[in-house]
Amino acid sequence: MDYEQFAGEKCHELMRIQEEFKEKFGIDHYEHWTYDAELELLRLYNDDNDQLYLKYTPVGTFSLKSETWMWSWFNEHSIEPSKDNVLAVKDFGIEKDYSKLIDGTFPADEYDCWEFAAIAFDILDGMGLYRVATEKLHIYMLIIGIVSENSSDVIKFNQKKVECKSHGLSRAAFVCQHLDLEHPKGFEEAFETYKGMDLDEGDDFAAWCNECEKVRIQHDGWNEKSEEFAKIKLICEECYFELKKFNSTV
Ligand SMILES: [Zn+2]
Ligand SMILES: [Zn+2]
Numbered sequence: 001m002d003y004e005q006f007a008g009e010k011c012h013e014l015m016r017i018q019e020e021f022k023e024k025f026g027i028d029h030y031e032h033w034t035y036d037a038e039l040e041l042l043r044l045y046n047d048d049n050d051q052l053y054l055k056y057t058p059v060g061t062f063s064l065k066s067e068t069w070m071w072s073w074f075n076e077h078s079i080e081p082s083k084d085n086v087l088a089v090k091d092f093g094i095e096k097d098y099s100k101l102i103d104g105t106f107p108a109d110e111y112d113c114w115e116f117a118a119i120a121f122d123i124l125d126g127m128g129l130y131r132v133a134t135e136k137l138h139i140y141m142l143i144i145g146i147v148s149e150n151s152s153d154v155i156k157f158n159q160k161k162v163e164c165k166s167h168g169l170s171r172a173a174f175v176c177q178h179l180d181l182e183h184p185k186g187f188e189e190a191f192e193t194y195k196g197m198d199l200d201e202g203d204d205f206a207a208w209c210n211e212c213e214k215v216r217i218q219h220d221g222w223n224e225k226s227e228e229f230a231k232i233k234l235i236c237e238e239c240y241f242e243l244k245k246f247n248s249t250v
Pocket of ligand 1: 177178179208209210213230
């Protein structure tokens with residue numbers, strides 16, 4: 001069987017299953033989405049009382065700008081632990097000599113993308129597919145389970161998240177009012193940090209500039225006076241590490 005015929009068949013199969021999946025879980029009824037790549041958790045919601053958590057495996061992404069497809073196993077920005085499961089699709093491609101399943105990235109159109117998603121669905125087993133659509137990117141997610149709102153993954157998902165204009169939903173971090181990306185001002189931290197690290201209960205990313213450090217020492221630590229000078233503000237984890245990189249130079 002040639003690739004076109006095979007892909008067409010799989011797409012047809014998926015369409016039928018996908019309709020059932022969407023209807024059963026009311027997928028189209030949710031207006032908004034957010035997801036956490038580390039936890040591989042997708043949240044569909046209208047509000048806090050009307051939501052659904054789904055476990056996913058990333059299949060791949062379609063860039064609307066370059067009109068290219070990229071398999072998740074090839075994507076170095078994809079941090080989902082299960083992306084390597086998608087290599088089973090590549091193995092199958094090698095066996096059948098289907099180059100579109102073997103190459104990591106190449107020009108494609110939206111129709112191709114649904115074919116890739118359908119083939120991944122067939123090989124990897126799942127409940128259905130969900131496509132997260134942003135302005136620049138379509139992310140194809142293979143849905144592999146429904147997650148209870150009381151599960152530890154969902155609790156982690158909702159812990160300490162802030163909505164950042166640049167970075168979306170991310171963990172919270174705290175910095176003094178002086179730190180910016182214009183002039184390096186030093187970067188004193190409550191404890192040594194790195195991006196993505198696990199935080200103990202009650203620990204937060206927190207940093208302040210050299211001036212704040214002087215004031216803090218003058219006033220024997222954090223108190224009303226030194227805090228007034230620092231005016232600590234809430235930012236996202238991604239922003240925090242951008243500031244750290246820039247400000248650590250002095
Ligand atoms: Zn400061
Ligand atoms: Zn941010």
